[in-house]
Amino acid sequence: MSKRRVAIVGAGMTKFVRRAQETGKELAFQASKMALDSCELTLDDIGAVCLGTAPDAFDGVHMKAEYLSDGAGALGKPYMRSYVGGGTGVFAVIQGWYHVASGLFDTCLVVCEEKMSSCQPHPQGAFLTIFDHTTERALGPNLLWIFALEMNAYMTRYGLDKRDIALVSVKNKRNAADHPCALLGDPNITVEDVLNSEVLAWPVQRLDVSPISDGAVAIVLAADHVARRVTDKPVWIEGVGWSLDTAYWTNRDLSYPTYVEEAARMAYKMAGITEPRKQIHIAEPYDPFDYKELHHLEGLLLADKGEAPRLTADGVTQRTGDLPVCPSGGLLGVGNPIAAAGLMKVAEIFWQLRGEAGARQVPGNPKRGVAQAWGDLMQVGTVVVLGV
Amino acid sequence: MIEQVAIIGVGYSGYRSLTPDLSYKEMMFEAAVRAYQEAGIDPRADVDGFVTVAEDYNEGTSIFDEYVPDQLGGVLKPVHTIGGDGIHGLIAAYMQILTGAMDIVVVEGHSKASNILTKPEIMAFAMDPVFNRPLAAHPYFIAGMEMQRYLFETGTTPLQCAQVVVKNKANALQNPIAAHPANISPEEVLFSAPVAEPLTQLEIAPHADGAIVMVLASEKTARALSDAPIWIRGVGWCNDTFWLESRSWSEAWYARLAGQMAYRMAGLRSPRYDLDLAEVDDTFAYKELQHMEALGLCQPGEAGILTEEGATEITGDLPINPSGGSLGCGHLLDASGLARVLEVVWQLRGQAGPRQVEDAELALAFGWRGLPTTSGAAIVLSN
Numbered sequence: 124m125s126k127r128r129v130a131i132v133g134a135g136m137t138k139f140v141r142r143a144q145e146t147g148k149e150l151a152f153q154a155s156k157m158a159l160d161s162c163e164l165t166l167d168d169i170g171a172v173c174l175g176t177a178p179d180a181f182d183g184v185h186m187k188a189e190y191l192s193d194g195a196g197a198l199g200k201p202y203m204r205s206y207v208g209g210g211t212g213v214f215a216v217i218q219g220w221y222h223v224a225s226g227l228f229d230t231c232l233v234v235c236e237e238k239m240s241s242c243q244p245h246p247q248g249a250f251l252t253i254f255d256h257t258t259e260r261a262l263g264p265n266l267l268w269i270f271a272l273e274m275n276a277y278m279t280r281y282g283l284d285k286r287d288i289a290l291v292s293v294k295n296k297r298n299a300a301d302h303p304c305a306l307l308g309d310p311n312i313t314v315e316d317v318l319n320s321e322v323l324a325w326p327v328q329r330l331d332v333s334p335i336s337d338g339a340v341a342i343v344l345a346a347d348h349v350a351r352r353v354t355d356k357p358v359w360i361e362g363v364g365w366s367l368d369t370a371y372w373t374n375r376d377l378s379y380p381t382y383v384e385e386a387a388r389m390a391y392k393m394a395g396i397t398e399p400r401k402q403i404h405i406a407e408p409y410d411p412f413d414y415k416e417l418h419h420l421e422g423l424l425l426a427d428k429g430e431a432p433r434l435t436a437d438g439v440t441q442r443t444g445d446l447p448v449c450p451s452g453g454l455l456g457v458g459n460p461i462a463a464a465g466l467m468k469v470a471e472i473f474w475q476l477r478g479e480a481g482a483r484q485v486p487g488n489p490k491r492g493v494a495q496a497w498g499d500l501m502q503v504g505t506v507v508v509l510g511v
Numbered sequence: 512m513i514e515q516v517a518i519i520g521v522g523y524s525g526y527r528s529l530t531p532d533l534s535y536k537e538m539m540f541e542a543a544v545r546a547y548q549e550a551g552i553d554p555r556a557d558v559d560g561f562v563t564v565a566e567d568y569n570e571g572t573s574i575f576d577e578y579v580p581d582q583l584g585g586v587l588k589p590v591h592t593i594g595g596d597g598i599h600g601l602i603a604a605y606m607q608i609l610t611g612a613m614d615i616v617v618v619e620g621h622s623k624a625s626n627i628l629t630k631p632e633i634m635a636f637a638m639d640p641v642f643n644r645p646l647a648a649h650p651y652f653i654a655g656m657e658m659q660r661y662l663f664e665t666g667t668t669p670l671q672c673a674q675v676v677v678k679n680k681a682n683a684l685q686n687p688i689a690a691h692p693a694n695i696s697p698e699e700v701l702f703s704a705p706v707a708e709p710l711t712q713l714e715i716a717p718h719a720d721g722a723i724v725m726v727l728a729s730e731k732t733a734r735a736l737s738d739a740p741i742w743i744r745g746v747g748w749c750n751d752t753f754w755l756e757s758r759s760w761s762e763a764w765y766a767r768l769a770g771q772m773a774y775r776m777a778g779l780r781s782p783r784y785d786l787d788l789a790e791v792d793d794t795f796a797y798k799e800l801q802h803m804e805a806l807g808l809c810q811p812g813e814a815g816i817l818t819e820e821g822a823t824e825i826t827g828d829l830p831i832n833p834s835g836g837s838l839g840c841g842h843l844l845d846a847s848g849l850a851r852v853l854e855v856v857w858q859l860r861g862q863a864g865p866r867q868v869e870d871a872e873l874a875l876a877f878g879w880r881g882l883p884t885t886s887g888a889a890i891v892l893s894n
Contacts, residue, residue, distance in 0.1 A: 126611040146641075172750075178573035185568040185636035188594045189884045192750050199768060202750035202886065203603065204594040208574040214591060218603070225609035227746075252573040363612075367580045367590035385587050393612060499577040 129223045130350035130357035131216075131509065133162030133343035134470040139306045139458030143337035147182060147238040148194030154339035154463075155196045155234050162343050162353050169343075170228035172197040174204040175215030175235040177461040177498075180249035181242045195234040195341075207367065208253070209411065209498020211235065212340075212465015213505040216494075217363040219344045220507075229346045236339040237460035246335050253500065255370065267332070269372070271324040273501060274414045276377040278326065281429035285326055289317035290435045291413035292330055292455050298442065299452020301482035304467075306336050306458035317413075331413045336458035340466040342473065356477045361491070361510045362394030368502035375501075383422025383495060383504035390493070390506040391424075399424045403508075404489035405475055406446060407468035409497045410453040419495055420448065422504065447485040450475060465496035469507055476511045516608045517733035517740030518725050518892070520550025521856050525721025526690040526841045528625065535570075535623040538722035540582040543619065546724040547584075551736055552615065554584030558726075559613035561585040563592045564600035564620045564845045568633045571626065583619055583724070596878035597723065597849030598888035602746045604727045614732050618725045620846030624718035638883055643755055650882045651715070653755065655707025658797040660760035662709065664811075667800060669709050671815030673700035675796040676713055678824060679832050683839025685825075685866040686854075690719035690841035700796075714796035719841020723849040725856075741856045744873070744891040745779070747772025751885030758885055763798075765887040766805035766877060773875070774807070777891040782807045783829065787871040788858055790851035792879040792887070793836040802877055803831060806889065825866050833858065833866045848878025848888060859894040 135157025137143075137150050145153070151174075159165060174195050179187045188204030195202070205211065205218045212235050219233040239246045247265060254260040277283065292312075299308035312330075320330040350357040366385035368375065375381075387399070396402045408419035417431035425446060426434050434440055440448035451457055451471035454464045472492035474480040491510040497503060522545025524538040533541075547554055561583055565575045572578065576592035579585065593600045597620035604616040627633065634650040661667065674697055683692035695713070703713040733740040749768035752758050770782070779785045789808060793799035800814035808829060809817055817823055823831040834840055834854035843850050855874045857863045873893045880886040 179567045180573045182640075183636065184640060185633055186566055186594065186880065186884060189637065189750075189753050189880070189886060190639065192753055192886075197750045198752055199764075200750060201748045201769075201772070203599055203748070205591055205603075206574065206594055207576050207591050218591075221603070221606045221610050221612075224612070225606035227606060227609070249573055252571075253577065255578070256572065365589045365591060366587055367576070367585065369581050369586045370578045371581065382587060386589075389589065499574055502577060 127224045127226055128347040129220050129360045130345055131342050131360065131473045132345045132350050132354045132357055133158045133164065134473050135161055136304050136340045136467060136470055137338050138304045139336045139338035139460055141306065141336060142240040143238065147236050148191055150238060150337065150339035151191050151194035151234050151236040154341040155232060158341035158343050164343060164353065166196045169196065169200065169230050169232045171201040171222050171231045173215055173219045173222060173231060173233045175211040175462040175466065176237060177206065177208060177211055178249055180252060181237065181239050181246055191236060196232055207498060207503045207505060209461055210496045210503040210505040211462040213469060213494055213496035213507055214365060215462065215466060216469050216507050217365055217505060220360050220363050223344050223346050229349045231344040232341060233344060234339065234341040235462040235466035237463045238337045239335040239460060240337050267324040267327055269501065270412055271327045273377040274326055274412065277414055277418060280378040283432055285318060286314055287432035287436065288414045288417065289314045291410065291416045292317045294441060295410060295449050295453040295455040298450055298483065299456025302452045302457050305452050305456055307456050308452055327412065333411045333454040333459035336460045338458060338460035338463045340463045340470050342466065342470060358473045358476050358509050358511055360507060362390035362508035364389030364506040366504050370500060372500045372502055379428060380418050380422035380504060382502055383419055383497065384424065386504035386506040387423045390508045394508040396508065403491055403493050405450065405472065405485055405492040406448045407451060407471055407494040408448065409465065409495055410449055410455050411459050413455060415497065416449060416453065419497060423493060423495060442485045450483050450485050468494040472509045476509060514609060515730040516605050516727055516743045518856055519728045519733050519737040519740050520546040520726035521853055522546030522549065522724045523688065523721060523853060526688055526719040526843060528690050528719055528841060530625055530720040535621055536582045539619060539621055542722040542724040543583050546726050550726040552726060558588065558615050558617050560589040560607055560616040562600045562604045562616065562618045564595050564597050565592055566594055566845055568636060569627065569844050583617060596880050596888050597846050598852065598876060598878040598890050599748060601725065601852060601890060602748060602888060605743055605746060608727060608729050615726065615728045618727065620849040621722035622844035622846050623720050624844055625720050634882055651707045651710065653883050654795050655710045657760050658710050658795065661797055661801050664761040666812050667815035669701060670697055671819050672714060672796040672800065673697040674818050675793065675799045676700045676838050678818065679793060679836040679838040682825060682833050682866060683835025686835050686840065689835045689839050691717050692835060692839050710795060716794050716837035716842040719843055721843045721846060723846050723853055725849065739860045739894065741859050742893050744893050745773040745777030746890050748888035755883065763801050763805035765885045766802050769887045769889040770806040773889040773891050779891065783809060785873055786875050787873055788830040788833060788868045789875040790832055790834060790854050791877040792847065793832055793838050794842055794879060794881055796838065798879065799831060799836065806875065806877060825868060830868045833863065833868055848876065851876040851878055852890060855892050859892060
């Protein structure tokens with residue numbers, strides 16, 4: 124529906140690690156440099172820079188975008204930071220898309236960085252301040268608690284067993300063993316390992332969760348005429364969608380992510396997708412927790428409500444299955460530097476559609492993929508559809 | 512060829528130095544209702560997207576965008592937050608409409624500065640944590656140093672800076688929503704408490720609470736819905752270096768580049784003669800002068816003289832901040848840029864009452880993100 128076609132022409136990614144030696148600026152620089160080098164462009168060719176990063180409290184820096192600006196290559200350029208919590212990584216692409224699709228810029232560098240390990244003693248402390256100051260914060264809630272509520276609601280609604288959900292963690296951590304930037308890849312992990320891991324907030328156990336991580340990812344966007352000049356393998360942004368639900372999450376049905384469905388419908392409409400299950404060949408839904416991959420597959424209309432666990436058990440979501448899901452290894456396997464993890468998903472679809480995913484490459488020359496992220500108080504969905 | 516986009520409705524709440532009776536949510540709601548009424552739209556049915564500008568530390572809430580949709584009528588709609596000045600938010604909405612994927616987009620900015628108990632400490636948290644924060648200096652020292660260098664290089668005098676305060680606070684007397692209007696003399700400004708030499712207390716814009724909402728629409732929709740759409744002719748924004756150690760201390764380079772981009776889009780060759788008025792950031796009195804020069808409204812060193820001669824008064828050749836600016840209206844944190852745009856919209860519609868600039872047809876608004884940043888955004892509007 125947009126008047127101007129926008130393509131991804133380059134991508135770069137740092138290793139995701141628990142405690143990076145680099146500062147956030149350096150991580151952003153490394154990813155940006157790799158992305159530019161990958162398409163043989165320099166900062167002089169870049170019209171605008173978009174940055175995605177989650178709460179300022181991780182770094183303890185007010186106006187974090189300003190602080191990261193030089194690392195992101197934004198000196199003397201139009202520069203803008205968006206944030207929608209965990210949804211930021213995919214939203215940053217949407218922001219870059221409207222920079223180029225509007226006609227204002229021919230190229231845009233999109234950078235997502237997260238340095239969570241500098242938050243001492245633990246980033247959970249920063250998350251305590253995301254709750255409503257009057258109604259919720261006084262209770263001292265922890266993020267894991269509300270995700271436990273949601274996971275429980277999902278399991279109860281559809282009569283699921285923990286084993287049904289643990290399969291996601293196993294699949295993704297095994298997939299990540301093939302990812303050179305992964306923090307948590309493990310080719311030998313089993314369902315029993317997940318079920319026997321420490322209980323954090325029932326039913327959430329340690330291996331159901333992607334822990335904190337540091338890292339950065341960058342991509343280069345270009346308008347049609349530039350993209351064709353820069354590369355013979357542009358990957359087009361065919362549709363984008365985003366949706367934010369109410370802040371009063373206590374009033375919602377936690378077993379289904381309506382906000383993801385809204386975002387997906389917007390992106391599918393723009394991409395001209397009428398039957399997502401047939402027209403999408405590969406998916407990277409957001410999986411900071413294993414049940415979220417299932418949740419999001421349903422929200423993305425790639426599975427009926429309550430059916431995603433069965434697809435997983437049947438192997439449909441394996442790399443060799445009908446619908447490969449998180450072939451990268453996802454957040455559970457590659458790691459979860461929040462905003463960077465979302466952009467990692469977009470970069471993965473980019474590499475998969477170009478056939479450049481190496482050992483992670485899904486068979487059958489996929490032509491269209493979807494990446495999605497989620498965040499805030501379980502209320503935001505961001506979706507990008509890519510195609511070749 | 513860039514399509515036209517217009518502002519078709521504006522609403523505000525405040526500005527006040529204290530707002531114990533309203534939460535930020537209520538202020539946002541009040542501003543949104545006004546803007547929707549003016550534009551004649553129903554947010555649930557007609558609006559395609561929402562943009563808010565906010566910074567977590569100002570809000571006291573991490574991931575503040577969580578708390579945006581309910582008061583604006585944006586639940587389960589495309590809503591996102593920009594960490595920027597209000598004009599950055601306007602530009603984001605503008606670009607979304609230009610893509611053709613959206614028709615009506617709403618922008619929101621707000622300040623609940625009176626809730627913040629530790630403003631200097633928060634500002635200090637924006638300094639480089641390794642190189643600058645350990646100095647444990649109040650960030651106003653940056654403004655003091657910059658003002659010193661600006662005065663030295665341009666020959667501008669402290670008195671001329673003080674006259675900016677006198678002008679803006681006097682303009683604010685004509686503005687019913689201004690929070691800090693006053694009838695004061697240059698001497699009172701010059702001899703107010705020194706903060707970071709040569710910067711004095713009255714040269715710093717005091718904070719205010721307030722919320723501003725604007726409705727943007729594509730050309731076709733704007734013409735259908737509004738009798739007086741205010742057209743966006745050009746936008747520009749730019750980021751200079753974060754490093755205190757390597758920036759220009761006399762010139763606002765970010766403002767120059769942002770202005771050039773906006774003028775190029777708007778097709779302006781000589782902004783000084785083309786523009787009928789400008790609302791520019793005046794977080795500190797010298798900033799108004801420095802920004803005027805960087806934005807090409809006069810030569811370097813000329814802004815102080817123009818102010819002295821009265822050219823920047825409402826009745827002058829080049830009216831600057833007829834609203835009273837941040838010095839007179841109050842600084843609205845991330846919404847300050849939107850406050851500048853709000854005045855421009857009223858001026859271009861001929862709704863500015865006693866502070867109306869005659870025959871206003873083309874105007875500029877410029878916002879800066881405040882200490883210690885070097886990011887600015889400009890927008891050129893016409894009626």
